[in-house]
Amino acid sequence: MKVKNFTTVNYVQLSLDSTIREALSAFLHHQVDMGCVTDQDQLLGIVHKYSIYRALLNQSSLDDGIEPLMKTRVITIHKDQTLYEARDKMMEGNVSQAVVLDHQEKIFGIMSKSDLVTSHMTALEHTINRMTSLIENLQESVISVDSSLNVTAYNQTALKLLKIEKQDLQPEHIIRLFPELGKRLSEAIRKGTIIDAKRMTIYNQTVIASFIPIRELNRVSGAMVVLRDVTSYEKIADELETTTHLKQLLDSALELAYDAVIITDNHGKITRTNRGFLNLYQIQTKEEVMGEPLSAIAPEIHTNQTLKNKEKVEGELIEINRKKCIATSMPIYQNGQKIGTIFKIIFQQLDTWRDILLHMEKLESEVSFYRKELMRMSKKSNPFTPIITSNDQMNKVKDEAMIASKSFSNILITGESGTGKELFAEGIHHHSGRKGSFIKVNCAAIPEELLESEFFGYVDGAFTGAKKGGKPGKFELAHKGTLFLDEIGDMPLTLQTKLLRVLQEQEFEKIGATQPTKVDVRILAATNKDLAKLVRNGDFREDLFYRIHVIRLKIPPLREHLDDIPLLCKHFITKINAKTNKTIAGVSPDVIQKFEQYHWPGNIRELENVLERAVHFCPSNWIEPHHLPDELNLLEANQDSHKKRDQPDFDLADKRKKSVHSSEKQAILKALKECGGNRTRTAQLLGVSRTTLYKKLKQYNIQQTLDFTSLS
Numbered sequence: 001m002k003v004k005n006f007t008t009v010n011y012v013q014l015s016l017d018s019t020i021r022e023a024l025s026a027f028l029h030h031q032v033d034m035g036c037v038t039d040q041d042q043l044l045g046i047v048h049k050y051s052i053y054r055a056l057l058n059q060s061s062l063d064d065g066i067e068p069l070m071k072t073r074v075i076t077i078h079k080d081q082t083l084y085e086a087r088d089k090m091m092e093g094n095v096s097q098a099v100v101l102d103h104q105e106k107i108f109g110i111m112s113k114s115d116l117v118t119s120h121m122t123a124l125e126h127t128i129n130r131m132t133s134l135i136e137n138l139q140e141s142v143i144s145v146d147s148s149l150n151v152t153a154y155n156q157t158a159l160k161l162l163k164i165e166k167q168d169l170q171p172e173h174i175i176r177l178f179p180e181l182g183k184r185l186s187e188a189i190r191k192g193t194i195i196d197a198k199r200m201t202i203y204n205q206t207v208i209a210s211f212i213p214i215r216e217l218n219r220v221s222g223a224m225v226v227l228r229d230v231t232s233y234e235k236i237a238d239e240l241e242t243t244t245h246l247k248q249l250l251d252s253a254l255e256l257a258y259d260a261v262i263i264t265d266n267h268g269k270i271t272r273t274n275r276g277f278l279n280l281y282q283i284q285t286k287e288e289v290m291g292e293p294l295s296a297i298a299p300e301i302h303t304n305q306t307l308k309n310k311e312k313v314e315g316e317l318i319e320i321n322r323k324k325c326i327a328t329s330m331p332i333y334q335n336g337q338k339i340g341t342i343f344k345i346i347f348q349q350l351d352t353w354r355d356i357l358l359h360m361e362k363l364e365s366e367v368s369f370y371r372k373e374l375m376r377m378s379k380k381s382n383p384f385t386p387i388i389t390s391n392d393q394m395n396k397v398k399d400e401a402m403i404a405s406k407s408f409s410n411i412l413i414t415g416e417s418g419t420g421k422e423l424f425a426e427g428i429h430h431h432s433g434r435k436g437s438f439i440k441v442n443c444a445a446i447p448e449e450l451l452e453s454e455f456f457g458y459v460d461g462a463f464t465g466a467k468k469g470g471k472p473g474k475f476e477l478a479h480k481g482t483l484f485l486d487e488i489g490d491m492p493l494t495l496q497t498k499l500l501r502v503l504q505e506q507e508f509e510k511i512g513a514t515q516p517t518k519v520d521v522r523i524l525a526a527t528n529k530d531l532a533k534l535v536r537n538g539d540f541r542e543d544l545f546y547r548i549h550v551i552r553l554k555i556p557p558l559r560e561h562l563d564d565i566p567l568l569c570k571h572f573i574t575k576i577n578a579k580t581n582k583t584i585a586g587v588s589p590d591v592i593q594k595f596e597q598y599h600w601p602g603n604i605r606e607l608e609n610v611l612e613r614a615v616h617f618c619p620s621n622w623i624e625p626h627h628l629p630d631e632l633n634l635l636e637a638n639q640d641s642h643k644k645r646d647q648p649d650f651d652l653a654d655k656r657k658k659s660v661h662s663s664e665k666q667a668i669l670k671a672l673k674e675c676g677g678n679r680t681r682t683a684q685l686l687g688v689s690r691t692t693l694y695k696k697l698k699q700y701n702i703q704q705t706l707d708f709t710s711l712s
């Protein structure tokens with residue numbers, strides 16, 4: 001505040017010629033106590049009313065000049081000086097008025113003590129206004145009281161916080177409603193020192209209260225309290241604490257996880273990970289990967305696709321550092337917005353799981369061994385147990401076989417090669433309760449010439465070279481038991497006639513015998529050929545067909561009960577393990593998948609062979625696709641195979657033919673050896689004419705000059 005704002009510009013101007021009268025009348029007129037004597041606007045001095053009073057008392061006349069009364073040592077102040085400077089100067093000069101000059105040292109006006117007071121009052125008022133608006137606009141609540149706790153100032157925030165009205169600002173009211181406030185304010189007044197900030201609760205709001213004494217003229221005249229509402233800060237602090245806690249919890253959880261866990265933002269950059277991940281990638285510290293794109297650190301994890309996914313992606317099989325891993329990813333959402341992705345890579349458990357599975361498999365195979373032993377020992381074994389299946393169709397055939405086994409009827413079992421016809425036949429025999437043996441004859445493997453002697457046997461001396469004491473035929477061996485005629489479709493017509501006779505008459509004649517032999521034999525026949533068609537073509541006797549076709553069991557090919565594959569694999573691996581002393585745990589899911597895609601022309605026998613071969617080639621615990629033969633691995637092969645599915649198996653027929661021929665040749669060579677190379681006796685032994693024998697010798701390229709005695 002400047003002097004010029006409070007200067008009285010309406011001052012009395014006198015000259016050296018002015019009289020006392022003129023001066024007094026000007027004073028009266030302007031109601032001032034003094035006048036400035038000037039000469040050409042320059043201040044010469046001042047004349048004060050008291051100097052005039054003193055002169056008049058000393059007999060001066062009103063018409064005397066004022067010059068002798070003029071005071072030339074005048075206290076002047078500059079119009080741009082502050083009020084404080086003016087005050088100091090006037091106090092220093094001990095004057096109640098000072099002349100205010102402008103820049104040209106001309107008189108601007110007079111500053112009196114009353115001007116000073118007015119100016120200070122105005123300044124004070126300004127200050128009070130500023131203070132009031134400051135307090136009013138403070139976010140804190142402020143209440144000031146005098147020494148009797150009467151409220152002297154407050155702001156609206158305080159009324160709001162304390163939930164009171166202006167009229168409630170009474171000392172009793174404050175003490176009653178807020179005793180803590182009253183107590184502390186009194187304390188601040190009594191001690192005259194600031195009381196340490198206190199945390200208080202006012203209507204569920206947490207406040208920090210500061211109590212400050214108010215001093216006036218070196219004595220404490222009251223106190224004020226400043227209340228800062230920190231509820232929201234406390235909430236934030238609580239949240240921060242919870243967040244920190246959660247962060248620590250998450251970190252510990254991540255570290256505890258046995259798997260590798262990585263959290264990325266929406267750009268695929270790593271924001272969090274754990275030791276499992278660092279171990280998997282042989283990285284030393286987390287700092288090396290934080291903020292880096294996951295795709296750069298772990299290219300095996302399919303981040304690109306996964307980051308776009310809005311759903312959980314489960315169980316993707318990947319390989320990291322030659323370790324098989326299962327990758328799972330899940331998007332992270334916050335308020336409906338995707339904010340990142342969490343990846344979990346299971347790698348350590350896989351080994352553990354495998355070990356556990358292996359252990360379980362071992363235990364299972366032990367259990368199955370003991371179970372079998374128990375069944376065998378208690379003679380309660382179900383003869384159909386070896387037929388492993390969980391397939392409805394197969395179980396139906398099993399049930400039919402079980403029922404059929406108790407009847408006396410002959411049974412024809414049909415089905416492709418390797419489907420388990422013999423297994424069924426054995427089951428039927430054992431379940432039938434027949435006391436005699438189960439005798440199997442493969443009609444396709446015995447040369448036509450030998451069939452008769454094989455079936456009916458011969459008596460001592462039946463023909464030259466015949467075994468001493470004769471030889472029992474299969475019929476005789478199967479007496480009171482079961483004769484299983486495998487590949488009956490390949491039985492020559494001549495023998496079919498003889499067989500029919502036996503079936504009709506229950507008796508037959510051994511070669512060279514004069515008496516018939518009575519037998520009680522149950523016939524089970526099997527074929528993979530269409531017998532009805534053979535009948536139509538005249539290759540199979542119709543009457544025999546009906547004799548053996550009393551009950552028919554049709555066994556489905558493996559490709560029609562692929563659901564049995566896992567069970568069969570388990571069964572065969574246990575069997576092969578026991579046979580080979582290996583500890584293969586099982587086959588991998590990939591292998592099962594391949595098995596389920598293959599068409600299995602050789603049926604269950606082929607599956608068993610494939611597994612046996614795989615077990616040999618498998619150095620680890622699990623059979624993987626690369627342990628399988630090429631045909632199961634090549635897609636093309638599979639496709640081809642699918643194409644072939646409905647076509648007749650020419651290959652197999654060819655193989656079978658070759659096998660028949662080879663057996664026939666072996667039988668002829670054996671007979672030739674037994675007869676010392678004698679063709680006639682050999683023909684007799686084989687039950688064929690000499691012509692047929694020669695034809696066969698030619699067909700199989702058997703040297704006539706060969707030394708048959710040296711044949712083994």
Ligand SMILES: Nc1ncnc2c1ncn2[C@@H]1O[C@H](COP(=O)(O)OP(=O)(O)OP(=O)(O)O)[C@@H](O)[C@H]1O
Binds near residue numbers: 415417418423604
């Ligand atoms: N359901 C099955 N459960 C367990 N093993 C089976 C099953 N079916 C077949 N096998 C096995 O498969 C192999 C072939 O079976 P089997 O000899 O009974 O077939 P097949 O139909 O008589 O064959 P083929 O017509 O060539 O004589 C055998 O080792 C047998 O034990």
